[in-house]
Amino acid sequence: MKIVTPTRPRGRPREFDETKALDLAMMVFWRLGYEGASVADLTGAMGITAPSLYAAFGSKEGLYRRVLAHYQAGPGAFTWAALTEEPTARGAIERVLRESARVFTRRKHPHGCMISTAILRCAEAHQPVADLVASLRAGAVELFRERIARGIAAGELPPETDAGAMARFLGAIVQGMSVQAQDGASEAELLGLVEVAMRAWGGGAGRPRAR
Amino acid sequence: MKIVTPTRPRGRPREFDETKALDLAMMVFWRLGYEGASVADLTGAMGITAPSLYAAFGSKEGLYRRVLAHYQAGPGAFTWAALTEEPTARGAIERVLRESARVFTRRKHPHGCMISTAILRCAEAHQPVADLVASLRAGAVELFRERIARGIAAGELPPETDAGAMARFLGAIVQGMSVQAQDGASEAELLGLVEVAMRAWGGGAGRPRAR
DNA sequence: CTATTTTCATAACGGTCACTATTGAAATCG
DNA sequence: CGATTTCAATAGTGACCGTTATGAAAATAG
Structure with missing residues (x-):
């Protein structure tokens, strides 16, 4: 025993x-x-x-x-959660952006996204690390693209929608929000930015409104 | 003499x-x-x-x-040129974005914008340099804001337009394009991104179309 | 207990960092 | 010409970089 x-x-x-x-x-x-x-x-x-x-x-x-x-398993997990939990592509994207605005300006940790800004240009000796981080950024864009493609397949979005371009657009927004958060932008300012960005989604700002 | x-x-x-x-x-x-x-x-x-x-x-x-x-006087001068030379705010912004897509992917120099990506996070000893570069980023956003405010005053844009939010949105787009260019995105991919971004400007993609 | 294994703290490794003291060459001035 | 001024090259400065050798401390195994 x-x-x-x-x-x-x-x-x-x-x-x-x-x-x-x-x-x-x-x-x-x-x-x-x-x-x-x-x-x-x-x-x-x-x-x-x-x-x-x-x-x-x-x-x-x-x-x-x-x-x-x-x-990725902690402070960065909200992105994956938003993309998988929300029923619509547009809702998922908007939630990612709004939560980014909040998370990027939390006072309990440095502002901005850790992956976006930790290592961009660097000495050649550290290039492997920079490549790894770049692949994580590319992975996030790919996640966006898949969610949008799923939205197109579900008929939520027009079939001629360019999922790749939309995904890269969102990646740029998140990247830019991260830098601006680090540079001192407030959550309210970032939310204003998000509202503008969501206009590219067609229809008015904010969540899809009943009518 | x-x-x-x-x-x-x-x-x-x-x-x-x-x-x-x-x-x-x-x-x-x-x-x-x-x-x-x-x-x-x-x-x-x-x-x-x-x-x-x-x-x-x-x-x-x-x-x-x-x-x-x-x-700023060389490879970065195109931004100031576009913002001052173009007759309309929308045209100026679109030109900034399109030229960014081209300049950021030129083969004669590293891809992306030098100011966007040269120093973000850094050791505390280099913080003064990082602050300087951050102030240059803020200056670019302010340039955007002024040009948009001028467009509002000229009646090109609705008076309720939030020039600050629009400017921060554009700053984020440029910042994001810079990172994606550095990560290997092509000019065509960045132009696709620009097309999506311009939709946030209202009225379809591309330059204002006569009708 | 002794032997073994792993972690700990101290102290140091060679290498590179940004930066400079020294010296001699190359120019202009009177 | 000689004196003066400024540049360039050699060779180094101390400090910090990421990393590790060494040996004591603390646990288990027998």
């Missing part, structure tokens, strides 16, 4: 919580960007020493990749 | 052309961003040594400020 205790691993247990450490590292990368965040910044904020960081995450780049996944 | 020769300065003349040096430095900053461009990268591309760079420009940051002005 075996006891099913959760079988502690062999050696000395680590003294920090990996999830909390990722949260703290995320804030640093979010605020300073990938290149701007030094390992000293990270270990200082995470409350661990450099060898502990390297034992747990391999390298600064490895930690960053873990943080990106952590971001 | 004085001879009016162009009075060469006293000591040994410098052996490099400052304008050409700024051009070369601009390409490096454009490609690698402010933090990603090292002084070694810059001197290597400019064909001068570090002491020459510091004698002529004071510091890396000083050189960057000169390069930003050089950019």
Whole structure:
């Protein structure tokens, strides 16, 4: 008869919580960007020493990749939720934009989207990281495109709608909102921007109105 | 009787052309961003040594400020030209967007806008530079706003038009196009995006059509 | 207990960062 | 000419970069 205790691993247990450490590292990368965040910044904020960081995450780049996944599952999850939960394509898109305006200006974390602004131009040595982040941006646009294509298939949108162009348009809006949020724009200002953007969707502003 | 020769300065003349040096430095900053461009990268591309760079420009940051002005007077000048030369607000905006699509994908220089993407998040030591670049972004939005307000005053646009929101919308579009261009988007893709964006302007896509 | 394994903290690694002291060459001035 | 001024090249500055060797500390296994 075996006891099913959760079988502690062999050696000395680590003294920090990996999830909390990722949260703290995320804030640093979010605020300073990938290149701007030094390992000293990270270990200082995470409350661990450099060898502990390297034992747990391999390298600064490895930690960053873990943080990106952590971001997508946390503060960045609202996008995927909006696109899958809303019944109509237009409703989904509008919810993404409105929630972006709110999330990008929250005071509990740096303003703007972490993926949009963490690493754009960079030294050649960091190009692989920049490429990864660029692929995440492309993935978001692709998510938009799929949702719009689904809306076209469902008859919500005219069949001649260019889903790719619409998706790239939305990607640009989100990207631009992220930068403006970082530059100090308020939620109200971003919502005004969203209202203009939704006009490109045809029909008036706001949610589809009954008539 | 004085001879009016162009009075060469006293000591040994410098052996490099400052304008050409700024051009070369601009390409490096454009490609690698402010933090990603090292002084070694810059001197290597400019064909001068570090002491020459510091004698002529004071510091890396000083050189960057000169390069930003050089950019605005060169590759970035089309925006100001479009906004002042076009007779209507809508025409001016559409020209800015269409020319952005073309300029951002030129093969003679890195894709995207240099001001949009050179330095967003960064180490705290470089925050003054980031603030400067942010103020340039804000200046572009303000230029948009003024042009739209002028269009409202001229009766081209409905008096209830929110010029600030429209301007922020356009700033976001340009910012987003810049990132997508850097990520590899083609001119045709960006023009498709522009067409969608112009729909937010009311009345179908494209230039105002006679009817 | 001893042996083993893993994490911890200290201290340091070579490399690159932005930047400059020094020196000699190249120009103009008197 | 000699004196002066400015530039350019060499060679380095200290500081910080990401990363790691070392050894003590803390847990399990036998």
